[in-house]
Amino acid sequence: MIASTPKPPYYAVIFTNELTSDTDGYELTAEQMVSMAELQPGYLGHESVRNGLGITISYWESLEAIRHWKSITEHQLAQELGRSRWYQRYKTRICLVERDYGFEKEP
Amino acid sequence: MIASTPKPPYYAVIFTNELTSDTDGYELTAEQMVSMAELQPGYLGHESVRNGLGITISYWESLEAIRHWKSITEHQLAQELGRSRWYQRYKTRICLVERDYGFEKEP
Secondary structure, eight states, X not given: OOOOOOSSOEEEEEEEEXXXXXXXXXXXXXXXXXXXXXXXXXXXXXXXXXXXXXXXXXXXXXXXXXXXHHHOHHHHHHHHHIIIIIEEEEEEEEEEEEEEEEEEOOO | OOOOOOSSOEEEEEEEEEEOSOOTTHHHHHHHHHHHHHTSTTEEEEEEEEESEEEEEEEXXXXXXXXXXXXXXXXXXXXXXXXXXXXXXXXXXXXXXXXXXXXXXOO
């Protein structure tokens, strides 16, 4: 569930969103977009949680990889459907991950 | 729920985590840490969702502001309790937000 990402630097796209009440087709499209993102050059992983508010973070090797994924036709169509039907509001933040560290409890 | 942040650049701390089954005291401490973070110099906002996996993102003016918050005594004690009891694993990523954009549906 926590993405295994390489040593920084790499990029993160933080997508924070609130849905409308019209969520027909949303889950299926979201799953398709994750499956498609995983196939793109430069994709490193993602983390996603929803509980009312939704936060999806995808990790990428470069800005070029992010731009390429954003331009894919199916992804553009999904973004248009998102704005016309599913999303009440969202914010997208493009970030350079400069440093990271983790913890795992001993078994 | 979506943080209102200023024009980039600014910093984001992405904290992705999974809890153990020993969550006594966790919620209260987490709320106290949010209240305390909001009072720190350079704090810009935060977004937090849990649904099994937890993602909390806090936004800051500078690396210096992040370092200062990390060093606060009460925060250090909470981090120690987190590692000894509450967190099965976590990953913290320090990021420079280079660009952002948003959408809000017309009423």
